Amino acid sequence: MLNSVTEIIPPLAQVTDSPPLEAGRSGAEPPLSPATGRLAGVDLARALAVFGMFAVHVGPDPSNVGGILGGLLALFQGRSSALFATLAGLSLVLISGRGRPKSGREGRRVRVRIALRAVILIVLGTAMTMLGTHISVIIPYYGVYFLLALPLLRCRAGTLAVAAAAVALAGPFLTFAPMVLPGSWLDTFAAYDPVNRLDGRGFIDLVLVGAYPAVTWMSYVLAGMALGRIDLEAAPVRRRLAALGCVLGLAGYGGSWLVLNVFTDLHVAVDAAAAARGPASGADHEGSLTERLLVASPHSGTAFELAGNIGVAVIVIVAAVAAMAALPRLRRISGPVIALGTMSLSAYVAHILMIRLVDLQGLLGSTVAVLVVLIVATTAFATVWSRFFRRGPLEFLLHVLTAWPARLMR
DSSP states (O other): OOOOOBOBHHHHTTOSOOOOSSOOTTOOOOOOOTTTSOOHHHHHHHHHHHHHHHHHHHSOOGGGOOHHHHHHHHHHTTHHHHHHHHHHHHHHHHHHOSSSOOOHHHHHHHHHHHHHHHHHHHHHHHHHHTTOOSSOOOHHHHHHHHHHHGGGTTOOHHHHHHHHHHHHHHHHHHTTHHHHSOHHHHHHHHHHOHHHHHHSOOHHIIIIISSSOHHHHHHHHHHHHHHHTSOTTSHHHHHHHHHHHHHHHIIIIIHHHHIIIIIOOHHHHHHHHHHHHOGGGOSGGGSOHHHHHHOOSTTOOOHHHHHHHHHHHHHHHHHHHHHHHHOHHHHHHTHHHHHHHTTHHHHHHHHHHHHHHOOHHHHHSSHHHHHHHHHHHHHHHHHHHHTTOSSOHHHHHHHHHHHHHHHTOO
């Protein structure tokens, strides 16, 4: 099972409104203040996740590539999509008010906009899934994440962090629910599930058993929301967060390794089972109970993997924000990359359409060439587009479809 991103995505679906990198023909607008504007480092981190997503979807198999490139490609596996989900949670907080969550009429309008975007993402994601590519499309999952996050928009950082930890610990066990619930219940629900009737992967998949099930992936979203409530522009805060990210990474990946290799010899059974299934079998959640709870491999969905991935996401986000703060020239140099980060939903949908409609490898000759061309082409497009328009193509469409209905709220 291949990893996504996302947008996504928004990261896949960017819930924050992209400020213009430069005043374009669409008209200059007053700059956003630090309290309400999007941090350039967040867009930089999102762009890095886009590059990782491209590497996973069209790049060479890390097992067939040696050296530094193979190691770098392996690092993207599972972590790019987790970074996107974490950034999605952070974006939810940015749009709802970082230091002081919006309340009253403005708060209701924010909730309506997020709810409408969630519905649109579920519809769009279902349509993308029906294209039949080899990619497990993450967009509809984001719609579910956003709906589940709505009641928590006003929570403080500590509450959100505790909630993220609780989901990371309990979520892996909840994925077993379809095994213990009566089959008739599941069949009845699926029969009335409109998403399931369209492509056979409905809300049971989106919440419990899919590639990015909400019962585990909400831990990333909640962790991102907690980050959004923290002052990332303060250097001491960033240093503490970087240390926390390292601790989580060691606890996740290192903890799994210790359990499987030092405290027990379960690694023998895990390796044998993985070898028997073969490389095409996908994520480890198809394996035994031991594998589904103790490994930390990409998309295994265990508490160990969730902790490790959150740690990596925190480190990447903090490093990106710190780089933007410490190196003023870097923002100008990395402008094209930041531009791509502001329109990751458009990049996500465009690359899926290209994979579906064009034989990229046959045209370019190798997966490495496909990866390089895709990165250069999307970055170049984002750079040009951002000079004339405030939002990416699909980001603008989302804004139009949700802003007007939200303004009707009283």
